[in-house]
Amino acid sequence: MRAALPFLLLVLTACRPAPETPERTALRIMDESAKAHTAIDAINIRYMRYMNGNMADSVASLFMENGVLMPPNMPAVVGREEIRRFFTESPLPPGAAYTFMAADVVANGPELVERGEFSLALPASGRTPAATVTGKYLVHWRNVGGRWLQAATIWNEDTPVTP
């Protein structure tokens, strides 16, 4: 027994779960973020198709049950059902198309922040000429059972308000 004691103490010391150092955490987050960026890019390809096809049900399916959509110049839209209704009642005009792209993705376990840029191409309509609106957004995604879903989404336009 006495011979085993130093070995036992060594094992107990060596295998104590070490808390992750800040440096290790930073490296792990960089690694997870790179992988998550690819995943979000793939989701965004579908997301754009849903948006530009006015597929409100599919757009809403990318949000958490209690997700919050924060469009400019109106109050927040709270919950997947209300978000579905919002996209149903505010379809894009025919020929309009969103393009958006993640500029930065930070993922730590099931929580993810995507910062990105969008443009919205609007075709000519009546006396209004064709135009492109650009803007920026932040999305808080959460991984729920292996799927990234939007917990909170906000955007605004770069264009100055013309009074």
Place this chain on the structure above:
Amino acid sequence: MRAALPFLLLVLTACRPAPETPERTALRIMDESAKAHTAIDAINIRYMRYMNGNMADSVASLFMENGVLMPPNMPAVVGREEIRRFFTESPLPPGAAYTFMAADVVANGPELVERGEFSLALPASGRTPAATVTGKYLVHWRNVGGRWLQAATIWNEDTPVTP
């Protein structure tokens, strides 16, 4: 030695660092988020004082070196120095005051998302009567050496654009 073997095997099995289960992760994030909410509320009290006092240096000090500020109706402002310049060149009018409040805080290790609501009280000025603008925001905070700093901040107003 033989008598110690089962005990040794037990120790080796018991102390293998178990990966965190999704349930445990969710509970840990809830716990961290509650604590972080208190920390963010305290920062926001200072933040409001800096904003409403037009203390551009102090406001900028709450951002990461490469932080991104995304105000409505203008392009993003990138980097603490540019953010400082932005707040220096766009002071609040005398008597104007922001109030903001975190509605939801989610923290996982050094990454934090704050969703909140703000109001901006504007005093009467010339022919323009006093008004209050409300809106919503999302802030991505990162803990750098024990301090929460803004990595990305975006907001928009609830008020419809009047053409």
